[in-house]
């Protein structure tokens with residue numbers, strides 16, 4: 078793989094093409110001209126590798142694609158309009174009417190809906206299995222299974238799958254594998270090395286890191302990416318705009334230092350929480366108490382910044398007070414941005430997620446100072462504790 082700092086800062090940047098400007102331009106043009114009929118004919122035959130029309134290829138998104146592929150160590154990549162677009166396009170490439178999908182339990186909520194509400198209507202059935210058991214994938218395979226879908230770890234309970242073993246099983250049956258690698262980012266896990274065919278990301282999260290754009294990425298072989306380009310990508314048209322692609326190029330410059338900071342801070346925060354009497358459980362792959370800690374060490378490259386905890390109370394007033402007393406952690410969905418966040422399950426209780434423990438709080442660690450975050454958590458836990466013991 079290329080040197081990471083080279084990928085983030087220089088790969089693909091041919092500055093002579095844009096006035097020797099240091100920073101690549103945002104090319105917003107929807108279409109591109111050709112000087113000869115022959116040149117136009119050539120471009121028409123291969124829209125993926127020529128500038129023809131921006132729903133297909135565009136200099137700004139093209140540059141991003143090159144960096145995304147190099148980052149994940151894949152042959153090729155496509156940026157798309159959202160993480161969900163990346164998931165849908167990769168899955169549609171691997172499953173046609175009459176096919177069967179084996180998916181890990183509890184994937185990202187809209188991925189779950191893609192399988193259960195959407196693809197069902199198109200004659201594609203999905204079986205969900207306990208991802209912590211390799212045999213569960215083996216047992217669920219049918220003659221018409223065309224895809225095994227993974228998300229390791231998932232972004233709420235942080236269960237892992239043994240990626241390498243499951244991909245070997247899939248290959249031996251001629252089944253494609255797709256993994257949602259958003260949690261780890263390309264720096265934290267390389268599913269391509271572990272044998273996965275296609276890797277998808279919500280680039281809205283760590284790849285962006287600034288909570289100011291929505292984007293997705295698909296990485297895989299030249300052959301798979303070309304087929305996705307000609308198929309779901311061009312027909313569904315869920316592209317990333319050149320402006321958002323440029324924002325991502327800018328975000329990538331700091332990917333390594335952002336994630337290093339997040340990783341270090343998170344380990345300090347988790348260590349503090351693990352020893353706090355108001356916390357009953359922490360769900361974090363790199364915590365030695367995680368049941369799959371060894372697997373995390375084996376297949377992940379670094380600890381990241383998203384985890385869930387359970388407060389040591391089920392008193393809704395105390396849980397609510399904890400959430401509302403935090404001054405630095407904002408209450409919002411999404412994760413992976415510069416800002417620390419909480420997503421309390423109690424806020425979802427009137428909605429779909431009554432299956433979650435009421436005292437579960439998911440935390441995303443941002444770029445703030447570790448001591449600032451720890452002090453903030455400490456004072457909010459004290460408030461929750463007082464309410465809990467007084468009621």
Ligand SMILES: *Cc1c(COP(=O)(O)O)cnc(C)c1O
Nearest residue numbers: 159160161185232259279281292
């Ligand atoms: C957010 C997220 C998605 C969806 O990505 P969008 O960019 O919001 O479409 C998919 N998978 C995971 C794990 C996510 O966290």
